[in-house]
Amino acid sequence: MTYLGELEHGSDAEYGAGCRCEYCCQAHRVYNAELRAKRMAERVLVNGRLVHPKPKHGTTNGYFHYGCRCVDCTAARTAAQKRVAA
Numbered sequence: 001m002t003y004l005g006e007l008e009h010g011s012d013a014e015y016g017a018g019c020r021c022e023y024c025c026q027a028h029r030v031y032n033a034e035l036r037a038k039r040m041a042e043r044v045l046v047n048g049r050l051v052h053p054k055p056k057h058g059t060t061n062g063y064f065h066y067g068c069r070c071v072d073c074t075a076a077r078t079a080a081q082k083r084v085a086a
Contacts, residue, residue, distance in 0.1 A: 009021050009023040009024050010023035010024060010026070010027050011024065011027050012024075012027050012028050012030075012031040014027070015027060015028035016028075036065075036067075039052065039065070039066050039067060040067050042054070042066075043066075043067055043068070046070070049069045049070055049071070049074075050067065050068070050069045051068055051069065051070045052066035052067060052068040054066060055068055055073070057070055057072040057073055058072035058073060058075070058076050059073065059076050060073075060076050060077055060080050062076070063076060063077040064077075
């Protein structure tokens with residue numbers, strides 16, 4: 001952690017509180033990279049597709065944030081792409 005004035009910088013919590021200094025931005029990037037890697041590692045192979053057991057299936061959130069490629073999450077992603085293209 002780095003102290004600038006009275007605030008403690010270099011944490012994802014400070015980033016969440018609104019700080020955008022270089023230390024807090026870097027902490028936020030590291031936190032998100034670790035979270036994404038953890039979520040990707042939790043996926044399991046089901047019928048040839050990498051499926052994550054935790055997200056609400058059939059959502060773009062499941063597709064993007066959990067890397068779920070189940071039929072429902074993939075269909076939600078496809079539908080979202082079509083809405084944007086229309």
